[in-house]
Amino acid sequence: MPAYEIDGVVPVVDPTAYVHPTAVLIGDVHVGPGCYVGPFASLRGDFGRIVMAAGANLQDHCMFHTFPGTEAVLERDGHVGHGAVLHGCRVGAGALIGMNAVVMDGAVVGEAAFVGAHSFVRAGFVVPPRTLATGSPAAVRRELTADELAWKANGTRTYQRLTERCRATLRPVTPLPVAEPDRPSLTTDARVAVPLDEYRRARRGAPE
Template structure:
């Protein structure tokens, strides 16, 4: 049991214990279960669920999983070894996203309310737009933006848009520390 985050539910499952880096932030109401690894300066926000019960989940360094998001996996079946959920470094996962058995390369972005399903791959610097649905097995190439239900190619990522994602990552690292400080009563959170 991880005592650093008494406000969150962090549970082992069948001998698999969540591994949370010392510099990560887990917000109140978050639930981290089973084979889950949270990297340095990564953050899992209010009321998120990361359930690594039938495969593993990895959240890379400085990535943020925003409020209400759900991560799960696809377990092994007779025809496949299953699909873990692997999030690279510096990724942004918007509020209420569902990421199920997917791989996101470094600096990938999943917008608010988007759904990425089993076997999907979102390339480095690529974006799945808000509310989009990436159906099973689809891949978004590096630096492309896909939107809609089902998600389809919209355009290439601009340098300006990539910079905004980088800014979001940096902002969430700093914001996580402010929330942690406030929760630990080390000082007031300031705007």
């Protein structure tokens, strides 16, 4: 991975984390145990400290940055979808930030809260624990259900297993010109994790 020292401060990555080789880490960055950092993510600790706590994931093309003299934190098991921007905020343990959402300076996303895809969480806004916030600017819509919290926890576990899979088997290769006749299957399938709308439909159809 491209990692850069600045002002004598070097990024720190726990040996059990996985950081994709195209992700960029600069300065005062701390990636904790079992974390996943996806392709083309940028973690810039060139003004203030950037922290990913144990088991958190920051997916493809995410940006994690902060203002001078401040700290931005993604707490334990935090889950950040593709293309999201976190700037000078705190995302609580087990929280979910949807794809392409933006969370601004001084905002706090509470424990196990959800921020919907494409939402804009303005500076200083607080999303209470276990609630859903959506919109631009984001507003708190309702409390989350037990099913939604269970779905999120499973998705985070899936990314934690991806950390292990990447550490064990991901390597650069030359693409094949055609698929081999005995092509192996991936170790995951649709039983592992599904989109939330499918999960809700399945749960509604489940016996009481």
